[in-house]
Amino acid sequence: MNEASHELYVSQPALSSAVKELENELGIQIFTRHSQGIDLTVEGAEFLTYAHQILDQIGLLERRYQQTKPRKQLCQVSTQHYMFTVEAFVEMISSSNAKEYEFTLRETQTRDIIDQVASLRSEIGIIYQSTFNRRVINKLLREKHLVFHPLFSCKPHVFIARSNPLAKLDEVTIKDLEPYPFLQYEQGNEGSFYYAEEPVWPDYSPRQITVSDRATMLNFIVGLNAYTVCTGIDNEDLNTEKITTIPLRSDETMLLGWISNEHAKLSPAAVLYLDKLKEVIQHHGYTIIE
Incomplete structure (x- = not known):
């Protein structure tokens, strides 16, 4: 507190009083106080996360409007683990004529994507809906004022190793996949079937692996002869001698889309990203929903 008071050019009693007033106003305890100093409470740690976001936004505003030189292009996208979203991001950056930019692409959990777009941490979020999760996802989007x-829509596919005996089939069933480990993406503490990135999964799998990133997923597919369920879109990362995609027999359909905050206007870079995203999807043989 002493160091902070020096940084802010206020007395320590005044700073302590201001913190107490803030705690009273918010109805929380930010710090626990003891003879050795102070520590953050759980509520205080959460408060600090929001405070950092506010300061980051202030910094962006200052850099965007107070500098006389050309402004940096800004764009932040949160997405489920789809390679076509990365492919489009590369195309967007390659097509950008900006000499300076700050672009962020987050491959993350479904609930985090929704929260990041709601808090304006990201302009765009890429998620899917199905008959199973649509009601829950749409309810959450409405609560968060998201659109x-x-x-595009597609049928579920499985990603398996080319060495897998099923790779020679034109179509597979969940029954066919029973002998192989099932891979799924982690969905955090609020993990729910409704937030799962896999639109179809076995009723019971004796061997199931949860991962947090796409590279690990691909390595396990090859190294453990495992499988996961996703869209049928691949790219050069998948189109190798090691991994292939095969249609999964299912009544389910995936509706891929992007979410935005109804109170926000997209930046030019975000608009460019959406254009490139549609081009990539069409390049892979899918029809854009207008």
């Missing part, structure tokens, strides 16, 4: 914009 879902459909991009």
